Amino acid sequence: MNSHTGSLLRILGVMVLLVSYWLFLVGIIYSAISLIFGFELSFFNFVICFVGIIIFRSFYPKNVFV
Amino acid sequence: MKLQKAGTGLPTFERNFLRYAIVPFVRIFFTWDLAVIFLKREVKLIENLVKNIEKEKRNISKIITRTLAIEDDSRRNSINQTLEHLVIAGELVKNVIQTLSKEEKYSELVKIENVKAYGNNDEQLKLFLEFYNDYFEFIKKFPKKQSKTKHKHPWFVEFNNFDWSVFMYMHTFIHRRQIEQIIKEIDNE
Numbered sequence: 001m002n003s004h005t006g007s008l009l010r011i012l013g014v015m016v017l018l019v020s021y022w023l024f025l026v027g028i029i030y031s032a033i034s035l036i037f038g039f040e041l042s043f044f045n046f047v048i049c050f051v052g053i054i055i056f057r058s059f060y061p062k063n064v065f066v
Numbered sequence: 067m068k069l070q071k072a073g074t075g076l077p078t079f080e081r082n083f084l085r086y087a088i089v090p091f092v093r094i095f096f097t098w099d100l101a102v103i104f105l106k107r108e109v110k111l112i113e114n115l116v117k118n119i120e121k122e123k124r125n126i127s128k129i130i131t132r133t134l135a136i137e138d139d140s141r142r143n144s145i146n147q148t149l150e151h152l153v154i155a156g157e158l159v160k161n162v163i164q165t166l167s168k169e170e171k172y173s174e175l176v177k178i179e180n181v182k183a184y185g186n187n188d189e190q191l192k193l194f195l196e197f198y199n200d201y202f203e204f205i206k207k208f209p210k211k212q213s214k215t216k217h218k219h220p221w222f223v224e225f226n227n228f229d230w231s232v233f234m235y236m237h238t239f240i241h242r243r244q245i246e247q248i249i250k251e252i253d254n255e
Contacts, residue, residue, distance in 0.1 A: 003247050007134035007240070011088070014104070018095040057094045 026050045069129070070138035075178070075221055084135060085222050088236075089229075096232045098210040102202065105235040109198045112242050115249060116145055116191050123252055125186040130251050135240040137178065145248055146190040148241050150183035153190075153197045155237060159230050160201055166213040166227040178220055205231065 001009075030049050034041050075081060116124065124145040132141055143151065158181060165172045187193065216224035225233060 003131060003133045003243060007243050010239075010243075015091060015095070018100070021100070022095060054094060058090075 022053065023050060026053055069141060075137055076135060080135065081221055089222055092232050092236070093229065096235075098205070098228065098231060101232045101235050102205055105198075105238055106202065108235065108238040108242050109195070112149075112238070112245060113191070113195060115242070115245055116149070119145060119249065121188050124190070125188075126248075126252055127186075128248065128251055130244070130247050133240065133244045133247050136244050139182070140244070143183065143244070143248070144186060145245055146186045146188075147183040148245055148248070149190045149194040150185055150187065151181060152238060152241055153194055154183060155181040156197055156201060156234065159234055159237075160204060162217050163208075163227045163230050166215045166217060166230070167208070167211070169213055169215045171215060172217045176217065176220055201234070 026049055027046065030046050031041065033039070039045075076084070127142055127144045127147070129141050132138060140148075140151075158176065162172050162176070210228075213227040216226045217230070218224045219233065
């Protein structure tokens with residue numbers, strides 16, 4: 001394996017790690033809110049929440065929030 | 067072997083991949099703290115790589131196979147020169163972050179050819195570690211508010227203070243890979 005391929009694989013690994021981090025975080029928050037308010041846990045709703053967070057992070061006014 | 071001159075930049079495909087795929091991804095999925103965690107890991111990896119190399123070998127300048135996101139001129143760097151470049155570029159990035167955070171424009175253009183290293187200091191690993199310890203102290207106390215003001219990297223789009231802090235990690239990563247390649251090619255001699 002050459003160095004370029006190794007670097008690309010490592011970058012991919014970091015990307016997977018970061019996406020997993022956000023999936024885990026959203027999962028925890030979604031589960032907590034569902035349990036507190038008695039909503040039914042749904043994988044589809046979880047995916048919607050995750051996609052919503054990604055869209056929010058893509059466009060929110062970054063100099064207003066941290 | 068004649069290398070392209072300093073500041074020539076990356077091949078078009080590589081530059082566009084970093085600019086249009088990696089930069090947007092990084093802006094969405096990184097946070098200030100994640101950038102510091104990943105950067106600390108890179109510094110540790112570099113320390114572990116370099117500390118076991120004899121001091122004379124750290125000054126060997128050998129033209130290596132180009133690694134990802136390294137421009138042609140940097141292929142000649144020794145381990146110590148790579149570490150020195152990380153310190154020079156890191157100081158500049160730290161100053162840019164501080165300036166942008168005050169919503170002030172950074173007056174100097176960032177030029178690749180101005181952050182090259184040409185020395186071969188035997189204590190470079192110590193200087194490298196001292197710089198990064200200072201940087202971690204700086205970023206720990208730093209109010210984590212993203213700036214409106216931006217400053218252009220010569221190869222990419224305009225970065226605000228947050229983007230530059232994540233760039234510190236990405237930059238250290240690509241040079242860690244360069245150091246690994248230098249060590250591999252020295253060992254193959």
